[in-house]
Ligand code: SF4
């Protein structure tokens with residue numbers, strides 16, 4: 172085993188994908204810890220699933236790591252205060268996607284006093300572990316925000332592989348790269364815990380090959396880990412093309428298993444975890460401090476000092492940008508996440524959510540997109556689609572509102588990665604039309620259900 | 622910060638590819654063939670090229686104006702259509718007839734069906750066929766290359782395909798360099814290949830259609846007792862396979878569809894050449910396959926990732 176085998180590991184073939192610009196300007200920037208802001212806004216829905224209900228009252232004193240919102244639902248995760256201070260207000264805010272959710276506004280006293288409930292969890296087996304992961308408030312840190320305990324609860328007999336997603340295929344973002352470089356031992360110890368407690372013996376860490384230092388650092392810790400346990404942990408360099416970090420894509424690239432339409436990685440025996448999530452598990456098991464801060468990349472030509480920052484969750488974007496030197500020029504677009512799948516924000520009042528991994532303030536030049544023109548049927552969109560879809564055909568069915576045709580041609584497989592629109596010479600708003608198509612199908616399904 | 626942020630759906634990046642750039646690449650790739658046209662057939666061919674391009678652009682502009690749609694001449698697709706049509710004409714053609722061809726290509730075939738991307742047959746090829754049917758004699762009056770240097774009056778020649786019918790042959794070298802009679806842009810194989818290599822290298826076209834088209838002509842003409850090298854280098858096979866059959870709008874998008882399309886073009890070309898009462902079949906073969914394109918596309922559309930076969934019928 173050892174070196175040679177690892178280098179011989181090659182990713183399996185993926186269709187499509189695009190060569191997006193990397194723009195990893197901040198890859199060499201050591202993470203800086205941001206001091207607590209004057210106030211934070213803890214949103215009750217920072218995950219996929221049921222939103223939490225506030226468990227604190229206005230005027231109440233709270234401490235770092237104290238639960239401020241929770242839910243009874245299984246697919247949900249509690250939220251914690253990221254500072255110590257007083258609850259100022261409980262209000263309803265509008266999320267960038269238009270939905271309205273409750274949020275707790277906490278005024279910080281600047282002391283960052285930890286809550287007394289914060290102590291390392293006692294773990295005796297799988298059930299304890301899953302419960303601990305839930306109470307840590309951990310959600311998928313890669314962007315989707317799926318509660319991690321739900322993922323880990325997958326049928327034990329079915330799952331044989333843990334895939335650590337460190338592909339980081341979105342341009343600009345380097346937070347996972349920094350995680351690998353600054354916290355490789357944390358990553359491996361988190362991996363070990365998951366392996367032991369869930370009885371998994373194969374782990375593949377997928378990293379795009381534009382991060383050779385991260386690959387080297389992870390490979391080193393993997394070898395050490397393989398020496399002292401029976402497991403098989405390896406680093407798999409992936410092609411530096413977008414979107415190798417998408418869940419279905421990374422599972423195929425690492426294991427050659429195809430997740431069928433509407434199924435989950437667990438159905439093909441895989442659990443996919445983001446590298447930051449697995450590193451967080453290790454720190455949680457040691458300290459018991461729930462998810463109250465996270466490492467994000469702040470970049471874009473409109474930001475004065477692009478860098479990686481460890482920020483308390485709930486910090487307003489304006490404060491984060493100010494910490495990074497403020498705006499250098501008027502930003503044209505403000506994004507939560509990367510430029511391929513990120514969400515454009517109306518202003519910088521939004522608080523940081525658990526699953527965000529970057530804030531980009533794009534300048535006019537960076538954000539420039541041309542006017543859409545007529546589709547010339549060049550087929551570029553179809554040839555780059557990792558999901559094998561033919562967008563012009565689907566767009567035709569969207570126009571006709573033909574849900575049968577949409578379903579038949581796989582509209583629900585679309586993961587909105589944006590490769591198609593990226594490649595389109597006519598600048599067609601393809602992803603938008605895909606979303607519309609999915610809505611049509613969902614609405615039609617609802618009607619039929621009644 | 623003032624609240625003037627742009628809100629738009631993802632993705633927020635683009636590859637920078639534009640329709641205009643693609644069309645510009647096609648024009649660049651046709652420069653060698655256009656130069657060869659002028660070298661072999663003189664200033665008349667330059668005039669034909671100019672007339673066709675100009676009328677296509679003007680016609681497109683007028684059409685869009687009349688139809689009250691956005692002006693699209695900036696995408697250069699009308700220039701490409703004009704250039705391709707010119708290269709598909711015999712050197713001595715009356716420019717007025719060429720203008721008529723442009724009307725067919727731009728007004729009837731392209732704009733009446735909704736403009737770029739919506740026509741179901743290739744505009745330039747359709748125009749050529751309409752001209753061929755409307756003006757059979759001028760459209761088949763060929764000239765010997767370099768005649769323009771010697772005499773003021775053009776001396777008619779014959780195409781290699783017609784010569785073969787008379788039992789005469791043309792050397793491979795002459796065919797390759799284009800020293801033979803024919804449409805102004807189709808003769809110089811060398812120039813056309815250069816253009817094709819440029820297009821493939823720039824990823825404007827996939828090599829599947831040209832290779833399968835030319836390959837099929839080669840193999841099938843050999844099997845049916847013809848001279849394969851002669852068949853692929855004569856007539857409009859190179860021009861058709863590289864530049865006309867690869868038109869985005871009228872050929873299938875996915876690789877398997879392209880392969881079937883190319884083979885289909887090749888088979889029909891050879892069958893027409895060898896068995897029909899026509900010397901040349903490239904234009905007809907392409908237009909026939911154009912019409913079949915939507916069906917080929919439906920049959921060969923790739924299966925989406927993780928979609929089960931049984932689901933397809935549901
Ligand atoms: S890439 Fe754009 S222009 Fe090309 S076929 Fe797709 S939608 Fe049409």
Ligand code: SF4
Nearest residue numbers: 556585587588589591
């Ligand atoms: S957004 Fe959808 S259609 Fe477009 S490339 Fe991604 S998966 Fe394919």
